[in-house]
Amino acid sequence: MTPRMRVLDARTLLDAARQSLATVSDGVDASAVQPETPLAALIFDSLVAVNFIATLETALGIEDLPFERWLSEHSERAEALTVGSLVDWLGTLPEITALAVGDGRARAMAGSSRGG
Amino acid sequence: MRPLVVVIAPNPFEDAEAPAYEADFWIRTRSGHLASFSNLVRLFNPVGGSEPRLSNPVRTAHPLAGYYLESFLKTHGYDAHSVFRLDDDGAWAAHGTKPLAVALSTTFITTVAELTRTMRRVRSGVGPDVPIIVGGQFIWKQHLFGPDRFAGRAELESAPELAHLFGPWADRVLRDAIYVANEFGEHTLLHVLESIRRGDDTPAALSDLENLVLWTERGWTTTRSAPEPIDLDRDFTRWDIVDEMPATMVPVRTSVGCPHRCEFCDFVAVHPRLRLRSVSSIMDELRLISARGATSIGFMDDNALSSAGRTRALARGIGESGLGLRWAGYLRADRIADGDAALLASSGLTYAWCGIESGDPTILRMMRKQSVPEAAQRGIDSLTAAGVHVLATFVLGFPGETQASVDATISFLNGLRHDAPGRVEYSVFPFHLFPGSPVDRPERRRELGLTGLLGDWRHATMSAEEVRARWAPYFFRGVDASYAYYGGDNSSFWSARRRGEAVLRRKSITVAFLDGARDDVVQERFAALYDTLRLAHGEAPDWREHLAPRELQPGNRMTSSKESSQGSASGGR
Numbered sequence: 001m002t003p004r005m006r007v008l009d010a011r012t013l014l015d016a017a018r019q020s021l022a023t024v025s026d027g028v029d030a031s032a033v034q035p036e037t038p039l040a041a042l043i044f045d046s047l048v049a050v051n052f053i054a055t056l057e058t059a060l061g062i063e064d065l066p067f068e069r070w071l072s073e074h075s076e077r078a079e080a081l082t083v084g085s086l087v088d089w090l091g092t093l094p095e096i097t098a099l100a101v102g103d104g105r106a107r108a109m110a111g112s113s114r115g116g
Numbered sequence: 117m118r119p120l121v122v123v124i125a126p127n128p129f130e131d132a133e134a135p136a137y138e139a140d141f142w143i144r145t146r147s148g149h150l151a152s153f154s155n156l157v158r159l160f161n162p163v164g165g166s167e168p169r170l171s172n173p174v175r176t177a178h179p180l181a182g183y184y185l186e187s188f189l190k191t192h193g194y195d196a197h198s199v200f201r202l203d204d205d206g207a208w209a210a211h212g213t214k215p216l217a218v219a220l221s222t223t224f225i226t227t228v229a230e231l232t233r234t235m236r237r238v239r240s241g242v243g244p245d246v247p248i249i250v251g252g253q254f255i256w257k258q259h260l261f262g263p264d265r266f267a268g269r270a271e272l273e274s275a276p277e278l279a280h281l282f283g284p285w286a287d288r289v290l291r292d293a294i295y296v297a298n299e300f301g302e303h304t305l306l307h308v309l310e311s312i313r314r315g316d317d318t319p320a321a322l323s324d325l326e327n328l329v330l331w332t333e334r335g336w337t338t339t340r341s342a343p344e345p346i347d348l349d350r351d352f353t354r355w356d357i358v359d360e361m362p363a364t365m366v367p368v369r370t371s372v373g374c375p376h377r378c379e380f381c382d383f384v385a386v387h388p389r390l391r392l393r394s395v396s397s398i399m400d401e402l403r404l405i406s407a408r409g410a411t412s413i414g415f416m417d418d419n420a421l422s423s424a425g426r427t428r429a430l431a432r433g434i435g436e437s438g439l440g441l442r443w444a445g446y447l448r449a450d451r452i453a454d455g456d457a458a459l460l461a462s463s464g465l466t467y468a469w470c471g472i473e474s475g476d477p478t479i480l481r482m483m484r485k486q487s488v489p490e491a492a493q494r495g496i497d498s499l500t501a502a503g504v505h506v507l508a509t510f511v512l513g514f515p516g517e518t519q520a521s522v523d524a525t526i527s528f529l530n531g532l533r534h535d536a537p538g539r540v541e542y543s544v545f546p547f548h549l550f551p552g553s554p555v556d557r558p559e560r561r562r563e564l565g566l567t568g569l570l571g572d573w574r575h576a577t578m579s580a581e582e583v584r585a586r587w588a589p590y591f592f593r594g595v596d597a598s599y600a601y602y603g604g605d606n607s608s609f610w611s612a613r614r615r616g617e618a619v620l621r622r623k624s625i626t627v628a629f630l631d632g633a634r635d636d637v638v639q640e641r642f643a644a645l646y647d648t649l650r651l652a653h654g655e656a657p658d659w660r661e662h663l664a665p666r667e668l669q670p671g672n673r674m675t676s677s678k679e680s681s682q683g684s685a686s687g688g689r
Contacts (some may be wrong), residue, residue: 025163026169026171027166027169028163028164028169029164029166031164032163032164032166033163033164037163038161038651038652039609040157040607040609040651041157041158041161041162041163042163044153044154044157044604045154045604045607046466046505046606046607046608047365047411047412047442047466048154048364049607049609050442051364051411051412054409054440063440064440068608071609076611076613078609078610078611079607079609079610079614079651080651081609
């Protein structure tokens with residue numbers, strides 16, 4: 001993975017995460033969502049979290065993100081997980097890396113949703 | 117052009133002032149929302165510069181009937197538009213077309229007073245000359261039990277809010293409607309609409325139709341009764357054609373009626389026959405839901421998972437569908453066998469709603485619940501161990517209830533595992549003496565020394581007033597599980613330890629309000645909760661910055677038994 005691709009991927013993933021969080025968190029402006037924003041402040045409720053992952057999967061064009069496994073790996077401090085840590089974790093997933101290196105579909109999808 | 121029918125399916129519980137038993141123990145935020153952990157986390161950890169937007173997800177749930185009727189009408193030659201919020205400015209101007217009629221569902225309406233308020237708002241919104249057709253559970257029960265059932269009850273004479281709908285004293289706005297009195301009613305609705313289309317909407321013209329109650333110059337007139345051609349496998353919500361999808365949990369009906377005969381429940385009279393949908397029909401509906409992008413569903417009837425075999429078949433169907441849906445449903449915790457919990461959890465079951473009723477074996481026998489506490493306890497523990505969140509509900513004050521049986525129920529709850537991945541919440545309903553329930557039979561009343569009706573009763577060991585004034589607070593103080601019906605309390609982000617700490621700290625604030633504790637005590641307890649819910653370090657503000665004043669907090673809003681609803685024994689459970 002080249003450094004250039006990694007930077008592009010992280011930005012794309014952050015945009016997709018912001019947009020998805022704003023979509024499922026009533027009244028939250030996507031621009032207010034920063035890497036240091038705690039995820040629990042936006043998607044504390046279990047069902048809202050499920051809705052967020054489904055929205056993010058649609059935005060990224062992938063399925064079955066192992067979000068709950070990631071949460072369980074941080075079970076004692078999961079409430080302190082941030083948007084930035086989510087993006088970092090997404091960047092480590094093989095299916096995300098494959099998309100980023102491949103046809104750039106993730107960038108295109110996340111970019112197309114920015115206007116909303 | 118298809119004629120337009122506006123379907124109204126209100127949720128009066130959305131109004132924070134609507135009386136509710138459990139409201140006695142709710143902490144409210146300064147904005148009037150319930151102090152769920154979800155709302156408090158938002159308040160304590162704002163994102164961006166705007167005011168955090170809070171919600172009461174349980175109390176803002178939209179009744180399934182609205183979606184179902186909209187899709188039913190659309191598949192039967194009508195255009196339909198659902199309205200769930202009566203104060204929605206756009207509700208009445210939808211499509212810019214004058215509707216042929218309004219169809220009002222009463223699933224969540226439980227008193228004549230609430231129906232009157234709703235009818236006034238609907239009439240004001242839709243104008244004076246659009247027919248309003250009212251149906252649903254409340255109308256069916258009012259018809260079934262009739263004014264005679266309520267007449268001559270000395271204990272109800274001082275409670276005009278419990279007046280029967282079809283009595284001579286009915287408000288003018290109530291007389292100005294066509295009532296569909298049937299266990300189902302949607303096919304009768306079609307006949308009424310056809311009549312209105314022909315211009316025959318007077319009581320005289322409608323009197324030839326079946327299953328109606330109409331106000332005429334002779335008073336209330338009931339037309340002849342006839343069964344409707346119901347087929348649950350065919351008549352389900354076509355989610356692909358409804359305008360709006362629910363925000364989170366999509367409601368699904370899998371059955372009508374109940375195989376059990378619990379003494380406190382009126383289902384035996386309201387739905388005497390058990391009807392079950394086939395699993396393949398349910399799966400057809402789930403595919404429509406998934407195609408609309410929804411991620412979670414709730415089986416809203418009491419018997420989605422009433423038998424072990426059906427539970428397993430449904431779980432396998434959902435799990436093997438590949439739809440990835442999360443789901444919730446009522447189930448019998450005492451019927452959970454080895455391996456069931458893991459199967460249910462892996463199929464996406466997130467919330468199990470379990471009517472336990474009591475932790476005392478004698479009370480369970482008297483209720484004819486056909487359950488023992490140990491089996492229910494094992495079932496709940498296996499569900500939470502598998503990661504399923506459980507809402508356990510109880511009835512307080514059934515004939516025979518004593519301090520010993522209340523203590524047994526408290527011990528039942530406190531004895532459940534609280535360190536499992538799944539969480540336990542509880543909710544308590546005061547016993548309600550429903551017309552038509554087995555315990556309402558004259559011989560059973562005599563046997564139990566039971567007098568009264570609805571929320572105003574007395575028996576040998578307890579009275580409704582004692583339950584509210586003494587035993588409900590006693591129960592609340594004794595239980596260390598999370599008090600449910602806040603909604604939004606369950607989070608994927610919490611460890612069992614952190615969740616348990618938050619539950620106890622919110623409870624300690626509730627107790628401080630109940631006790632009328634000094635401000636410094638409330639502040640100390642608020643600071644402890646703030647510390648648990650704050651996601652970054654920070655000094656706790658004054659409690660009044662986030663919570664409503666004392667007059668809106670527990671201990672200051674005790675509801676009167678006279679305000680109790682005439683709702684279903686199973687409603688909300």
